[in-house]
Amino acid sequence: MQAITIGGVARETGCKVQTIRYYEQIGLLRAPDRSEGNQRLYVRADVDRLVFIRHARDLGFSIEAIRELLHMADRPDMPCDEADAIAQRHLEDVDARIARMLALKAELERMLAQCAGGVVSHCRVIEVLSDHGKCLADVHTRGDAVPAS
């Protein structure tokens, strides 16, 4: 049972030290034992759990979804319908986002293709932004906002 410092865990997982402490704070990771000098000492299982978390985060799962997934991972005898349902919901969400982003991409490309340069008063980019009517309609069926550039 060799102990690993927080820095070691960070190096192994590619997760920042602060982020690890943050996960402890919000209860995703247990509070590990401490050394005499009050430093966190992790064991292998903690690293595994963090790998799970990071992986799920990379796949876009929310902290709350991960909390549920971890809860299930801790109970290997339960049926896995719920885990599948969470993944399924997330997939639907990703699909919706992709559709929206593709619409944005099309609109941006259209704006850029139509602007042959010149001055602002004739800039198609500015013009389209000013006038909703010059835009393809369906970009504005407000789904959740696209994260900014």
Place this chain on the structure above:
Amino acid sequence: MQAITIGGVARETGCKVQTIRYYEQIGLLRAPDRSEGNQRLYVRADVDRLVFIRHARDLGFSIEAIRELLHMADRPDMPCDEADAIAQRHLEDVDARIARMLALKAELERMLAQCAGGVVSHCRVIEVLSDHGKCLADVHTRGDAVPAS
């Protein structure tokens, strides 16, 4: 020059009252004149500007990008290279995001397709999350995190 209340502007633009005040606070919208009773009184140009802002937000431009775009829209004689460049950068960003989301989608679908139900200990979803090696490699070339489900 008929005055419009903040609620009227909200109704016309589909933007929430608080958001309008927020845009004023961060300097995207000018501070309008006030009535005797201290209520904001907007004019048509303010509504137009807000429409521009909302439209750009819908297209995923950041507040800072919009600030620049508005700055340019206010100077119609300037060349529009910069506006085009902002849109171009944003397009590239959107493209990168789409690529990443498609990779996530593929991974999620693979996870779900391989899990035939059953119990957690054999759940492919949990398994893949636990073990990086069972995942298609390129999801983890850390671009910016995908927004959570």
Place this chain on the structure above:
DNA sequence: CTAGGTGCTACAGCGACTGGAGCTTCAAGG
């Protein structure tokens, strides 16, 4: 013995809003 690398806690900040508390003002109906 000392330097600097690592760890600790506590808190502020990001972006782009959103919501609430607790107040004032306004417009319409009786």
Place this chain on the structure above:
DNA sequence: CCTTGAAGCTCCAGTCGCTGTAGCACCTAG
């Protein structure tokens, strides 16, 4: 004229998932 309810006002806290900083303590190598 009075009341009532909607709409406005300011100020501040919360969202999500971290990230950074200040100001310490500790630990290890030279």
